[in-house]
Amino acid sequence: MESSNYISKYCIIEEHSVFVNGRKQFASEPVPFTEFAKAVYKDFGMDYPKFFKMDSLSKLAFLTAEIILEDIAKPGEENNNIALVFANRSSSLDTDAKYQDSIQDKKDYFPSPAVFVYTLPNICIGEVSIRHQLKSESAFFVFDEFPSEFMKNYADVLLATGKAEKVVCGWTELYREKYRSVMYLVEKQGKTEHNKEIINQIYTNSLWTL
């Protein structure tokens, strides 16, 4: 699809570090993910107690989206034209395995509704939508690898058909202690072209700066 859209911001969270537009903004000691996530939350001055109820995948998506959306979607206001298109490899398997553990022993059988609800990968989209009041288009996909061409085309078609004014594309992968979240904002105006090469550079964190 012919594209005249642009990428205006991107954020990467991996290996206990946070990069915004290519610059490292935060790094912690190599601690477990939940500790690292809490440290990011505090460091960026976030205030949203529901964060602590989320599973790890939702925390990862939430933190990245929080950084992408901070200037353009004020919490509490309606932001209806910003679509969310997320994908990953491991779906919700990290939480699925935890939930399965809770029903494995028939003598100690107490399935938790608060864990079960997170056994769907799109719940992280729900969490971000609630936080920023995004009554907007959204979809969650599972791919073996980051689908740069698919992501590009899907974002372009949402913008071309008027289903969205802006699109946040994200790869939010988390399984056990391995995590990697890459998100970028696609808009109709800007300087950095929205094309497959640039998207791949962002994904590999090799685009120098934005």
Place this chain on the structure above:
Amino acid sequence: MDALKQELKSKIIEVLNLEDVAVEDINDNDALFGDGLGLDSIDALELIVLLDKEYGIKLTDPKEGKTIFQSIETMAAYITANRTK
């Protein structure tokens, strides 16, 4: 009864992941839902599991939860009267 209330407060904080809430912050008669602790419907379901797991009480009608989970006071009273473990 006081020991049970203390125990309930710390269990609720732990099970419901209430960050930055301490046992001392919860008064016995504070509303757990709505304006008080601000718990929601998933928390209510989780409290039903807690009753079963820790005190051997099975709530078959979730609507009962509304009155039982009003406050720490009402929860403790219900548990004292109905616990099987």
Place this chain on the structure above:
Amino acid sequence: MMKNVYITNTNCITPLGFDVDSNWEALLQGISGIEKQNGFGPLESFYASVIDTHKLEASFEQISSGEGFTKLEKMLILALKPLINNTIITNRTAFLFSTTKGNIRLLEDGNNTVEAAYLSALAKKISTYFGFTTEPIVVSNACVSGILAIAIAKRMIQAGMYDNAFVVAADEVSEFVVSGFNSFQAMSPEPCKPYDKERTGVTLGEAAAAVYISSDEKEAVANSMKIIGDGAVNDANHISGPSRTGEGLYRSIASAMSEAKIEKGKIDYISAHGTATLFNDEMEAIAFNRLSLENTPVNSLKGYYGHTLGASGLLETVLAIESARRNQLIVSKGYNQSGVTQPIRIITANNSQEINCFLKTASGFGGCNTAVLFEKVN
């Protein structure tokens, strides 16, 4: 100008039959796949709509002698096989797979690694079986997955990335989902009753469904269904409960209608979600009223199939297409007396009626909603 996109071929594998015709006959006779079940963990007895394993094996043996397929994989292959027989797969043919939990049952056996349950691995296995050359697209959006995949396929064809697409969806009844829905106090103690006053919750089910989608005008013969509009808008309200005002569903339908450029009077029939939980059905009634669709005939097929999760949207679309092809409405099974506060026109008799345009909707955990509008090619 965007390309026209059509559904030209369909199939489904359910407890009521392993092709569309047998399913249609069962619906006409009011037969439900829901039966009392045991053997899904400690939950003693509950209702669900489950595919007979022996019948499935017998059917599968006719097309493949290969071992090493799970029940879900057999359902998927059986659903897709007849559609693929008629079509040439190219490097511009998309393969979309919708599911919520895929092969999650593999985790019940502690000897399997968690990695065995990867959705992309399952998608690859099916894709390789049929010889697709493009990367499989797995759509995992809770209970809207099946219908959302149709919207995604249409959008990606219109974006020019593909010429045509096979969409397949499946989910099975597992201890994982049974225990989870039960912990949510969401399971009905008797077969579910969508929109009814006495409804008490969900009945789970399992099924696979498949459709072929094409932008080739030559393939759009009579009784093909043109996909004329879609929307998939989040409630931004709660991760497990629907919006009380039906906001996301309302906006999804409005988005589909505005794309299709049609007025409400053009919609002849709504195939709704109707899970039979108190909040879902009420929310749908509110959303339909907000769009002045309260006089449009509506049904839920959950009374026949239970809630087949990620498959439900696609399965129900396949049967709604059949309703349109045959110009016949199907009774919303389990409904007796209205249990929603807003008036909606629940179908209570298998009446004949011209159906040229219908709406399919679904809503699910995470606040997701999807609406797709279809128009019959005459």
